[in-house]
Amino acid sequence: MRRLAVPVVAVAVAAMMAACGPASPGDDATGAATPSSSSAAPLSPSELPTLPTPTAPPSTPTDVIPSGVLAGRVTALTDGCTEVTTDDGVAWSLVGAVPDGLVVGDTVTAKVEELGTHDAPCGDGMPARIVSLRIVQ
Numbered sequence: 408m409r410r411l412a413v414p415v416v417a418v419a420v421a422a423m424m425a426a427c428g429p430a431s432p433g434d435d436a437t438g439a440a441t442p443s444s445s446s447a448a449p450l451s452p453s454e455l456p457t458l459p460t461p462t463a464p465p466s467t468p469t470d471v472i473p474s475g476v477l478a479g480r481v482t483a484l485t486d487g488c489t490e491v492t493t494d495d496g497v498a499w500s501l502v503g504a505v506p507d508g509l510v511v512g513d514t515v516t517a518k519v520e521e522l523g524t525h526d527a528p529c530g531d532g533m534p535a536r537i538v539s540l541r542i543v544q
Contacts, residue, residue: 475518475519475520475538476516476517476518476519477491477493477499477516477517477519478493478494478514478515478516478517478543479491479492479493479494479499479514479515480492480512480513480514480515481509481510481511481512481513481514481515482498482511483511483530484505484509484510484511485529485530487502487503487529488500488501488502488529488530489501489503489505489509489537489540490530490532491515491517491532492532497532497533498530498531498532498533499517499519499532499533499534499535500528500529500530500531500532500533500534500535501517501519501535501536501537501540502522502526502527502528502529502534502535502536502537503536503537503538503540504537505537505540506540506541506542508542509540509542513542513543514542514543515540515541515542515543516540516541516543517537517538517539517540517541518537518538518539518540519535519536519537519538520535520536520538521535521536522534522535522536523536
């Protein structure tokens with residue numbers, strides 16, 4: 408009799424557990440309806456859009472350099488006058504104090520302003536007054 412009771416109990420437990428499951432494929436164990444796969448939002452495309460190939464270089468510079476700032480190499484030093492030549496070949500004759508240790512050939516960045524009425528231009532380059540000058544290492 409015991410041998411027959413074990414399979415009968417196992418079948419009864421399996422039947423009761425099946426009754427506790429979802430009533431239909433779209434329902435969860437609590438009886439509340441869950442969204443079906445047909446009502447879910449569509450997935451986004453797997454391929455990303457690409458930008459078109461440029462037809463020409465930009466018409467305006469893309470690297471914005473603030474006005475009143477220049478960078479270049481020191482090409483001449485005299486008392487009270489520093490000549491700096493930028494990468495595009497423009498020579499600047501700068502009036503004002505410079506840091507100690509500045510020598511011809513140093514690469515510098517300088518913040519400059521127009522010459523004041525009391526400042527005399529020096530050199531043959533574009534005249535400007537030094538606000539600050541920094542040696543680039």
